[in-house]
Amino acid sequence: MSQQGGDPEQEAGPEGGQTTDTGKTDAARRALVSLGKEVSRQWQKPEQGRQCCQRRGRRPVAVDSSRAKTSAEALRICIQQLKWREFPSGRHLFCDIYWHGVSFHDGEVSCSSQVNKFPGMMEMTRKVNFSRAVRTMQELFPDEYKFYPCSWILPEEYQHFVDQVRLSKENDSSWKPTFIVKPDGGSQGDGIYLIKDSSDIRMLANHHSKPAVVQEYISKPFLIDKLKFDIRLYVLLKSIDPLEIYIAKDGLSRFCTEPYQEPNSKNFQRVFMHLTNYSLNIHSGNFVHSDNVNTGSKRTFSSILAKISLKGYDVKKVWSDIITLVIRAIIALIPELKVYHQTYIPSGKPGPTCFQILGFDILLMKNMKPILLEVNANPSMRIEHEQEISPGVFEYVPSPVDEEIKVAIIRDTLRLIDPTLQKNNYSQSHSTEYSTENEGDDITKAEAHSKAESSSGTEVNWPPLCLKQVFPKYTKQFSYLLIVERIALLFIRFLGIKGTMKLGPTGFRTFIRTCKLSNSNLPMASVDILYIDIARRWNIVHGDRGESGMCLQAFMEAIFLMAQRRYKSPPLREQVEALVNFCEYQLDALDEKHFRGKSDQKSSLIAYHPERPRSGAVSNVHLLNRLSTSNRLQTSSLPASREKQPVKSMNRRASRSIAPPLNILY
Numbered sequence: 267m268s269q270q271g272g273d274p275e276q277e278a279g280p281e282g283g284q285t286t287d288t289g290k291t292d293a294a295r296r297a298l299v300s301l302g303k304e305v306s307r308q309w310q311k312p313e314q315g316r317q318c319c320q321r322r323g324r325r326p327v328a329v330d331s332s333r334a335k336t337s338a339e340a341l342r343i344c345i346q347q348l349k350w351r352e353f354p355s356g357r358h359l360f361c362d363i364y365w366h367g368v369s370f371h372d373g374e375v376s377c378s379s380q381v382n383k384f385p386g387m388m389e390m391t392r393k394v395n396f397s398r399a400v401r402t403m404q405e406l407f408p409d410e411y412k413f414y415p416c417s418w419i420l421p422e423e424y425q426h427f428v429d430q431v432r433l434s435k436e437n438d439s440s441w442k443p444t445f446i447v448k449p450d451g452g453s454q455g456d457g458i459y460l461i462k463d464s465s466d467i468r469m470l471a472n473h474h475s476k477p478a479v480v481q482e483y484i485s486k487p488f489l490i491d492k493l494k495f496d497i498r499l500y501v502l503l504k505s506i507d508p509l510e511i512y513i514a515k516d517g518l519s520r521f522c523t524e525p526y527q528e529p530n531s532k533n534f535q536r537v538f539m540h541l542t543n544y545s546l547n548i549h550s551g552n553f554v555h556s557d558n559v560n561t562g563s564k565r566t567f568s569s570i571l572a573k574i575s576l577k578g579y580d581v582k583k584v585w586s587d588i589i590t591l592v593i594r595a596i597i598a599l600i601p602e603l604k605v606y607h608q609t610y611i612p613s614g615k616p617g618p619t620c621f622q623i624l625g626f627d628i629l630l631m632k633n634m635k636p637i638l639l640e641v642n643a644n645p646s647m648r649i650e651h652e653q654e655i656s657p658g659v660f661e662y663v664p665s666p667v668d669e670e671i672k673v674a675i676i677r678d679t680l681r682l683i684d685p686t687l688q689k690n691n692y693s694q695s696h697s698t699e700y701s702t703e704n705e706g707d708d709i710t711k712a713e714a715h716s717k718a719e720s721s722s723g724t725e726v727n728w729p730p731l732c733l734k735q736v737f738p739k740y741t742k743q744f745s746y747l748l749i750v751e752r753i754a755l756l757f758i759r760f761l762g763i764k765g766t767m768k769l770g771p772t773g774f775r776t777f778i779r780t781c782k783l784s785n786s787n788l789p790m791a792s793v794d795i796l797y798i799d800i801a802r803r804w805n806i807v808h809g810d811r812g813e814s815g816m817c818l819q820a821f822m823e824a825i826f827l828m829a830q831r832r833y834k835s836p837p838l839r840e841q842v843e844a845l846v847n848f849c850e851y852q853l854d855a856l857d858e859k860h861f862r863g864k865s866d867q868k869s870s871l872i873a874y875h876p877e878r879p880r881s882g883a884v885s886n887v888h889l890l891n892r893l894s895t896s897n898r899l900q901t902s903s904l905p906a907s908r909e910k911q912p913v914k915s916m917n918r919r920a921s922r923s924i925a926p927p928l929n930i931l932y
């Protein structure tokens with residue numbers, strides 16, 4: 267369930283997806299036609315839709331679906347419903363929207379168009395990179411990022427893993443953890459295995475072994491009908507600048523097909539008991555196909571919530587925790603995504619606008635706390651499933667559960683990014699940027715959107731959006747986490763030459779000088795050594811033979827280190843925040859000086875810099891923080907020390923409150 271492969275819940279890789287050039291699988295088309303589905307649907311054929319739009323003097327939105335792969339069928343249905351125009355074989359003229367099946371780089375897109383992938387998302391959601399991004403957040407905000415199981419990256423952190431587990435066991439002899447090992451590029455549960463002891467890891471500490479993540483195994487999941495299940499939740503990242511996140515109100519639950527037992531050496535190998543992957547369980551004799559969304563081995567998440575509610579659990583709290591998890595996970599991804607974005611779509615130059623549907627795989631623990639297993643950059647949008655029609659003969663047949671969920675998500679994504687509504691959307695998003703005080707407002711985003719649609723002349727009375735905006739709606743509760751984004755913005759500013767993702771030694775020196783970070787405790791000679799040391803280490807970690815220099819993670823490490831040296835009192839988060847405030851203050855002062863030098867204009871433009879990437883609401887929040895904290899800066903020569911912490915089990919932490927309570931309602 268990562269980026270590649272053909273998991274039914276995972277989009278096929280570049281070579282996958284046996285689609286024709288019209289994007290529809292032959293088998294699926296046969297099956298759909300044979301069931302008379304194509305005529306029974308309540309939408310008009312594209313030709314009719316076109317006429318309808320043309321009558322009103324509007325050009326229908328053009329969608330290039332030639333690279334949509336396995337999402338082509340669901341996309342086609344949505345385009346028909348919206349009465350837009352599909353170009354299944356591409357188009358010489360530009361299209362308004364390009365729908366890619368795998369990544370931003372699937373093909374050329376026009377500058378003024380929209381594309382359904384962000385550059386770098388595929389890379390950032392790989393198991394190793396994602397674990398690294400969350401780790402950075404865990405170092406700064408340990409309490410807020412407990413929703414992701416303790417993870418170590420192999421082979422580089424093997425010894426660290428061994429030491430931490432040993433330390434924890436020495437501290438608590440009753441602790442008998444299980445770990446799950448997952449290969450980095452893996453999907454569909456491929457190559458995954460459980461271990462009890464660090465010595466059971468295959469390809470022990472071999473530096474040539476393939477990267478993988480070893481992770482604490484959540485051994486006490488919440489069960490339904492004695493079966494383990496996970497939740498596939500769909501999230502629309504509508505924009506990263508400003509950050510706009512929507513969560514689908516319903517998702518899918520995928521069930522194991524063998525009753526769950528806590529892991530022991532006898533059941534370790536039982537994949538139908540421990541792994542919820544649909545692609546694995548479909549091969550179990552116990553797999554139940556069902557046309558009913560409430561039963562079977564794949565159901566809607568809402569049907570699970572209904573069951574949970576009947577058992578007396580607080581469903582609103584579950585939703586609130588899930589929303590919190592999603593926002594925090596995306597905030598962890600944003601810094602790197604911004605660097606990728608700047609590299610491929612430099613600010614100030616024309617370029618496409620990106621959005622992306624992500625698949626979040628979530629496990630509910632026994633105490634109802636959601637745990638994030640993985641984020642999928644290419645969740646499968648296939649609405650058919652494979653069925654064995656006679657021994658050994660498989661055919662794709664429509665899957666009502668998938669269709670119900672996925673068609674609504676794609677259609678409402680298109681409604682939200684509708685280029686003919688951009689003006690309306692823009693003014694809405696700006697008017698709701700600081701809307702957390704107005705959470706009680708009766709006018710929801712969906713209602714506002716429906717109004718915008720009707721005012722723009724869209725004919726159909728659509729149901730309310732199945733996607734709910736959660737950011738910037740809840741900006742206030744999460745803005746303090748955006749410190750990592752601010753570090754990324756400093757990094758991007760000093761990257762210099764556009765098109766690179768690494769900071770050279772001169773860029774780093776310029777950063778230190780401009781932000782006045784060098785002093786008697788950190789002379790420039792030490793700065794150079796710091797740069798060489800950290801950059802080289804990270805280049806080895808990434809196995810980079812190409813571009814040399816300092817990647818964002820290396821830069822973050824340098825910032826953390828300098829912050830620890832400069833400010834006396836931990837926690838790290840406050841030290842880092844103080845350093846970032848200090849840097850931003852210096853840069854603002856410099857910008858103001860430059861600006862004053864060039865014109866007579868007044869100080870109201872203090873934060874303006876033509877090359878500085880802006881982050882909408884976030885930048886403004888920072889400005890306030892900066893003013894209030896820059897006065898209490900002090901320097902010290904505290905040596906950096908990060909002690910090894912024992913592992914704290916998720917399962918043992920189950921009774922404790924994981925995150926500070928948030929007033930988030932779904």
Ligand code: ADP
Pocket residue numbers: 267268415446448452453454455456458481482483484485496540541542543627629639640
């Ligand atoms: P893949 O991309 O190969 O599907 P996942 O990370 O999604 O890899 O893991 C596959 C399955 O293994 C999940 O669907 C889940 O059922 C199980 N799993 C993964 N990580 C954990 C964990 N930390 N604790 C318990 N179960 C897990």
